[in-house]
Amino acid sequence: MILGLETSCDETAAALITHDGRILSNVVSSQADLHARSGGVVPEVASRRHLELVTPVLREALGEAGAELDDVELLGVTTGPGLIGALLVGVSAAKAIAWARRLPLAAVDHLHGHVASLYLEPDPLEPPFLCLLASGGHTLLLDVRDRAAAPRVLGTTIDDAAGEAFDKGARLLGLGYPGGAEIDRLAREGDPHAYEFPVARVPGLDFSFSGVKTALLYAVRDLPAVELEQRRADLAASYQRAIVRALVDRTHGAAAQVGSTTIAVVGGVAANSELRGALPDAVLVPLALCTDNAAMIASAARFADPVAYPRYLALDAYASTA
Ligand code: KG4
Ligand code: ZN
Numbered sequence: 001m002i003l004g005l006e007t008s009c010d011e012t013a014a015a016l017i018t019h020d021g022r023i024l025s026n027v028v029s030s031q032a033d034l035h036a037r038s039g040g041v042v043p044e045v046a047s048r049r050h051l052e053l054v055t056p057v058l059r060e061a062l063g064e065a066g067a068e069l070d071d072v073e074l075l076g077v078t079t080g081p082g083l084i085g086a087l088l089v090g091v092s093a094a095k096a097i098a099w100a101r102r103l104p105l106a107a108v109d110h111l112h113g114h115v116a117s118l119y120l121e122p123d124p125l126e127p128p129f130l131c132l133l134a135s136g137g138h139t140l141l142l143d144v145r146d147r148a149a150a151p152r153v154l155g156t157t158i159d160d161a162a163g164e165a166f167d168k169g170a171r172l173l174g175l176g177y178p179g180g181a182e183i184d185r186l187a188r189e190g191d192p193h194a195y196e197f198p199v200a201r202v203p204g205l206d207f208s209f210s211g212v213k214t215a216l217l218y219a220v221r222d223l224p225a226v227e228l229e230q231r232r233a234d235l236a237a238s239y240q241r242a243i244v245r246a247l248v249d250r251t252h253g254a255a256a257q258v259g260s261t262t263i264a265v266v267g268g269v270a271a272n273s274e275l276r277g278a279l280p281d282a283v284l285v286p287l288a289l290c291t292d293n294a295a296m297i298a299s300a301a302r303f304a305d306p307v308a309y310p311r312y313l314a315l316d317a318y319a320s321t322a
Contacts, residue, residue, distance in 0.1 A: 001065070003072045003097070004298025005058070007090030008082025008110050009136070010034075010041045012053035014061035015294035016072075019302065022121045025064035026288070026295040029053050036177045040167070047085035054093050061294075072103060076301025079107040080318035081137070087317035095313060104306035107315055108297045111138060112150070114266045116300035117289040119147060125283050130154075130260035132251045134275075135267035135292075136163035136178070139207050139247075141254040144264075148303040154254045155205030162243060162269045165209035169239050172213075172220050173232055183236045184272050190233030192241040192274075195219055199246040205254050212242050244274045251279070266290070 001024060006013040010031040016024040031049050035041045062068060077094035080087055098105040114133050118125040131142040131151065139162045142151035160168065163180055170179020175186065197215045200208040216239050223231060247269075255263050264283040269275065271290040289296060307315065 001067060001071055002074045002076060002298045002301055003061075004108075004294035004296070004301060005054070005075070005077045005090045005094050006110075006113070006292055006294040006297045007050045007054065007086050008078045008080070009086060009292060010046050011292040012050050012057050013292060013294035013297075014054075014058045015298050016061055016065040016067055017120070017295055017298045020121070021119055021124055021299060021302065023295050024067065025061045026293055027057050027061040027064065028291075028293050029057050032178055039171055039177050041083070043083045043085055046083060047089060050086050050089035054089055058093070069097065069101065072097070072101070074104055074106065074301060074306055076106040076108045076298045076304065078110045078113060078297050079315060080110065081320045082110055082317075084317055084319045087319075091315060091317050095315065098312060099310060102309040104308055105312040105315070106301035106304040106306040107312070108300045108304060109321075110297075111140065112304075113296040113300045115142065115144060115151065116147075116303065117266055117285045117293075117296035118264050118283065119299050119302070120289070120295060125262075125264060128260065129262035129264045129283070130251070130255045130258060132247060132263070132265045132270075133267045134162040134247060134265070134269035136167060137161055138267070139209075141205055141250060143254075143258050143260070154258065155207065155250060157207040157209060158202055159208050159210040160213065162207070162209060162247060163267070165213055165243055166240075166269065166272075168213050169216050169236075172216055173236060175236075178268075180269060180272065183240050184274070186233050187237040187240045187274065190235070190237030192237040194231070194234035195238035197238055197242040199242050205250055205257065207246060207250060209243065209246070212239065212246075240272070240274055244272065244278055247275060248278045268292070
């Protein structure tokens with residue numbers, strides 16, 4: 001079986017899957033509560049928490065799968081992009097486990113991991129497909145032709161990521177962190193046409209979300225406190241509608257451009273109920289696999305070139321691909 005480890009941001013995660021992509025266990029310990037006080041992830045706090053959680057989370061994943069470390073044949077670990085200190089915790093743990101058992105270790109790119117969440121049982125997706133990857137750190141349109149090769153990037157955000165726009169919008173509305181799920185929930189009680197929030201249309205297949213965030217900021221600022229309380233759900237619904245419309249428009253545009261008949265959506269924002277409803281024919285990653293998890297990292301490890309013992313001891317984490 002394959003052990004996956006993921007510690008790139010504020011989720012400490014371990015999972016065991018079979019070589020054919022069946023999930024045996026998938027344990028995610030979120031630090032969201034820890035970071036809620038500051039309204040966002042504090043990198044140094046995240047690293048320290050990963051260090052405390054990585055062993056118990058791994059134990060729980062083994063326990064749930066009814067497995068022992070001796071059953072593991074391959075490890076996959078996120079080496080980037082992400083918070084460097086956070087990544088190093090997972091990378092060091094993976095190196096130690098692999099080295100002690102002379103196992104091969106696959107270095108997994110977090111974004112490939114999100115795409116590989118589509119390759120797990122019971123409904124694994126076969127390329128080619130057009131993939132919208134929308135998370136807290138990235139918004140990408142990918143032309144996926146092959147499970148092993150890096151996909152071609154057709155479009156990306158020129159400023160904020162879609163999840164970041166949700167998180168920042170939630171903060172403006174006085175909602176909790178992480179904000180995407182909070183806006184999603186509140187939006188159900190509001191009128192999505194109450195406000196006309198414009199989303200900038202940048203040339204090509206790129207996205208821009210900083211303008212819509214500023215539009216929300218002005219709308220919030222112009223409302224007296226009592227009225228803000230009454231209009232909060234309308235603001236959330238209108239804001240969500242604007243972001244989802246931009247995502248859906250560009251995704252359809254990209255699919256048309258590359259002649260793709262299959263559209264898939266992955267990443268934390270793929271959990272958004274309005275986005276899911278707006279793309280009824282798309283392959284939507286199961287809710288449990290939208291936000292960061294280690295099953296997707298183990299899945300990507302299946303298609304990576306594993307590094308043999310002991311060469312991976314020189315593996316390093318990287319904060320960004322640029
Ligand atoms: O993929 P992910 O767990 O982490 C990154 O790789 O960034 O994505 C986290 C992002 C956060 O910005 C969060 O607000 C957003 O996904 N998110 C949502 C929903 N659930 C999580 N955004 C919109 N609607 C949701 N239901
Ligand atoms: Zn992610």
